Amino acid sequence: MSKRSDGSRTGRRVFACRVAAETPAVVEALAKELGCIRINGDGEIVGACGVMLDRIASGQLKVTSAETGG
Numbered sequence: 325m326s327k328r329s330d331g332s333r334t335g336r337r338v339f340a341c342r343v344a345a346e347t348p349a350v351v352e353a354l355a356k357e358l359g360c361i362r363i364n365g366d367g368e369i370v371g372a373c374g375v376m377l378d379r380i381a382s383g384q385l386k387v388t389s390a391e392t393g394g
Contacts, residue, residue: 339377351376358385 326334355361355371360379362372379385 336374339374348373 326336326338328334351373352371355373355376356369357371358376358379360372360375361369362375364370376385380387
């Protein structure tokens, strides 16, 4: 679990995985397109991959195959 500067837990986990070099940018763009956004350190609105994964896990977003369409 992640911790705040005061030592309390956030209820969030860091999730890391190995992917192709271009995958993070593609996933971030997809998250932004789906309305999963955050503001980065430069004040820019970018895709929030973690929010997108949370929505998939909770059933708010459904992942389907592009080949079958459903």
